[in-house]
């Protein structure tokens with residue numbers, strides 16, 4: 035019997051809804067405007083719409099349990115009852131508010147203890163980056179002897195919910211080995227894999243119930259398969275999947291790897307007793323040959339050929355040319371088509387973009403369009419290209435037009451990057467000489483104080499910007515509003531005595547999008563939201579062509595802010611690596627080359643800020659670490675070009691201009707030499723949650739320049755006390771020279787409210803004053 039299409043899977047789709055419906059439902063629930071039933075109804079509606087939409091777009095292997103109210107790793111922790119004691123769960127189903135307390139913390143009384151959480155409130159679980167994406171997951175906590183039990187039937191409930199609507203889905207679970215590996219334990223020496231044997235019965239119970247309800251296949255995500263795994267980790271994979279196969283011999287497991295190739299883990303993956311294996315053939319196309327040669331005959335291969343991490347329309351003809359021989363060799367009944375990874379990381383629907391340049395729009399594919407591409411490929415591989423001739427011709431014409439478009443290529447940019455010379459990445463003099471000049475120019479006290487850039491993006495600020503975007507507020511009125519906000523922020527900083535001021539970033543929608551909107555070669559969307567964490571989303575700009583800076587981007591706001599004060603004002607820029615990492619990047623040029631173009635555009639901005647009188651300029655690079663390749667062997671090459679691009683952006687200034695950089699969400703131990711090589715005069719980092727542990731790397735490295743270790747955890751609504759901040763600064767002063775230390779929060783304050791920021795920064799100023807007084811006393 036001839037088939038009409040190869041099976042087409044999505045592996046997972048965006049949860050947020052085409053119009054951010056999940057965000058509004060969550061925020062309304064958190065603010066008490068709707069109850070839990072209404073929140074769950076909104077979620078049910080989103081799931082139903084998503085299943086129907088996938089079916090309509092030709093997806094035949096539809097996932098369930100890919101939806102999450104907040105985060106799928108948190109869902110997994112709750113599913114197996116990995117709920118730390120502070121959340122007060124004592125068995126049974128984990129209540130919704132405990133789930134949200136794990137996600138966001140819960141607000142307690144005003145009084146607080148020195149251990150970092152409110153008297154009756156609880157802190158959130160730690161949050162960290164999901165592999166090399168801009169998605170953040172909640173870090174599960176594990177401890178020796180921990181036991182697990184079924185504490186949420188979400189996967190089964192959602193499977194049944196879909197079935198009731200007529201969709202026979204393939205449920206998705208985060209695999210047990212990746213789950214343990216992604217977690218943390220307070221005792222760093224504890225081997226979390228020792229918990230595997232205790233964890234597996236709960237996983238097996240979930241799988242058993244899914245099977246009992248009719249699931250034929252289950253997708254188990256083991257993204258750890260693309261990392262450098264130890265022998266013990268490979269053994270854990272064998273044990274886990276051996277136990278599943280033994281307990282449920284009839285249940286078919288689709289084991290998914292994504293974000294890279296299996297590399298040295300290929301043999302392990304192929305030896306596991308699973309019915310299917312998903313391969314990321316976008317990041318690692320070269321692995322296909324090896325897999326085809328070694329895979330057992332009956333193994334279903336899921337071919338991840340459509341890019342789940344980027345928004346470019348695929349070259350369908352080229353993919354077919356690669357896949358047709360594979361179908362011939364392996365047979366259509368043992369193949370599936372899929373995106374390289376879940377579609378969680380791309381926006382929902384390109385059709386909502388009505389204002390985007392029509393040429394560019396033709397080159398793009400968001401989640402829904404990618405489903406369409408997979409469906410065309412599925413038909414072409416089953417019935418021949420002729421069955422989808424029109425769609426293939428259209429795709430080919432779009433690819434050809436992108437390749438030859440004058441919008442993409444700018445000879446002046448190419449010439450400028452080609453002319454970059456090594457000396458351009460070097461400041462005129464080494465740091466000790468610059469430090470002398472800067473100290474003379476800035477005359478800052480010991481333990482100088484500053485903040486990271488943004489002040490609260492209040493509802494009023496967002497409303498004004500939305501009204502301006504809709505044309506309901508004129509440009510003059512919008513600018514007058516922003517000037518008033520900036521003036522108030524500058525005046526308040528002066529009042530509380532901050533040494534190096536910021537303008538507050540009120541004019542910015544997002545630290546990347548704001549610059550993307552002003553750079554040539556970049557495009558931006560209206561509805562292209564992607565989940566960053568929980569209910570916080572970003573609209574990554576699209577780098578489609580050679581990048582250049584048609585006009586200064588921040589000089590007007592920074593000079594205006596500087597004109598309001600005699601204290602130094604920090605110019606505030608997003609660095610080249612972060613601009614690259616948090617954008618959708620063109621795939622027709624090496625990333626290093628695109629980054630160099632951005633660095634040159636920023637270099638002009640830096641020197642313009644200097645010429646406009648800004649003596650301190652911060653170039654944020656929070657995504658520098660996130661950009662690290664997942665395999666260690668590739669780190670060096672990345673770090674070399676990433677560091678060089680930062681230096682290229684920064685090094686055009688005179689010795690007396692102080693360059694700051696800022697990084698949050700980062701461990702530094704294994705990249706400290708590269709952090710040092712950035713040669714920023716001052717670096718501010720996130721250290722408050724780790725109680726200054728992250729400073730250890732700087733101390734061991736004898737980091738020579740100045741450092742602002744964060745003393746205020748900006749992810750929490752809690753106001754830190756002066757005493758706590760002094761404790762942190764005292765710890766820092768033991769590890770570093772007190773002359774090196776700046777006093778600042780962990781990160782920008784855009785997500786906080788003024789009611790929290792004001793007292794917190796007043797306390798921070800008092801902490802700095804006391805540190806100075808203690809030093810003066812000690813010197814006497």
Ligand SMILES: CN1c2c(nc(N)[nH]c2=O)NC[C@@H]1CNc1ccc(C(=O)N[C@@H](CCC(=O)N[C@@H](CCC(=O)N[C@@H](CCC(=O)O)C(=O)O)C(=O)O)C(=O)O)cc1
Nearest residue numbers: 168496497499500543544545546566569570571572616785
């Ligand atoms: C530092 N972080 C960032 C990351 N990535 C970025 N690209 N940017 C970052 O800052 N990655 C790591 C972390 C992740 N952290 C965050 C923190 C906060 C957010 C966040 O707050 N996102 C906002 C959206 C921000 C934005 O683009 N705002 C726009 C549009 C605002 C909006 O929705 N307007 C409404 C109307 C509002 C009204 O009428 O009141 C509308 O358009 O409908 C703006 O301010 O103009 C979020 O809401 O999720 C993200 C990542």
Ligand SMILES: N[C@@H](CCS)C(=O)O
Nearest residue numbers: 486487488654656782
């Ligand atoms: N300057 C930015 C950095 C965030 S990582 C801010 O303050 O929001």
Ligand SMILES: [Zn+2]
Nearest residue numbers: 656698781782
């Ligand atoms: Zn930050």
